[in-house]
Amino acid sequence: MPRFFVPGEQFPAIAGADAHQIRNVLRMKIGDEVELLDGSGKIYSAKIVRIGKDKVETEIVSEKLEESEPRIKITLAQALPKGQKMDFIIEKAVELGASKIIPLTTERTIAKNAKPERWQKLAKEAAEQSGRALIPEVSPLTRFEEVLKMRNQFNLALIPWELEREMTLKSALVHRPSSILVLIGPEGGFSHNEITLAKEGGFISVSLGRSILRAETAGLAVLSAIMYELE
Secondary structure, eight states, X not given: OOEEEOOTTTTTOEEHHHHHIIIIISOOOTTOEEEEEOSSSEEEEEEEEEEOSSEEEEEEEEEEEOOOSOSSEEEEEEEOOSTTHHHHHHHHHHXXXXXXXXXXXXXXXXXXXXXXXXXXXXXXHHHHHHTOSSOOEEOOOEEHHHHHTTGGGSSEEEEEOTTOOSOBHHHXXXXXXXXXXXXXXXXXXXXXXXXXXXXXXXOEEEBOOSSOOOHHHHHHHHHHHHHHHHO
């Protein structure tokens, strides 16, 4: 059944691109059913009662609490990669259960072209496609030093580093934290100065294995491993 996130001020009417999709892409009719989410964690079964040019009106049939959200809350702070790679990272991070994504600038970040509106749209679409009950927030482009200041908001803060030889990701998760901040570096990796600052700020550097992963792979690998270990 098609699923749509609907802003509270227009709920339960569906407008904008979603209305276009219902009318012109899915070609749904009056009486067809959809699932609506308002960001509260509830999922609503609704029936289409009117299809207009710019808005689709629905009638709520039933509601329930959605249990598809991960218990573990993971914020992915991802250094901005070159090209369109961030689009891919946003989509897959949402599918894998990230609760928030922070596009990041670091000493070695080359790309500077942030697209917050586009990324939030991609997060919404990925959340709908993967059956999420909430849309993960995509933050504005943020400096590395500013993310370090967020450490105390989380039970655990990790910074994967290719030169880490002792601490594994599995070992870092032994106490089963409920909220985790993960810092992922750019194509050139974090500088030694950034690693030092992160460790001084309470971040734990971890190894992701013997291979050096690409910037667009590392964060998704971490998300997958954490969800497997803790969910």
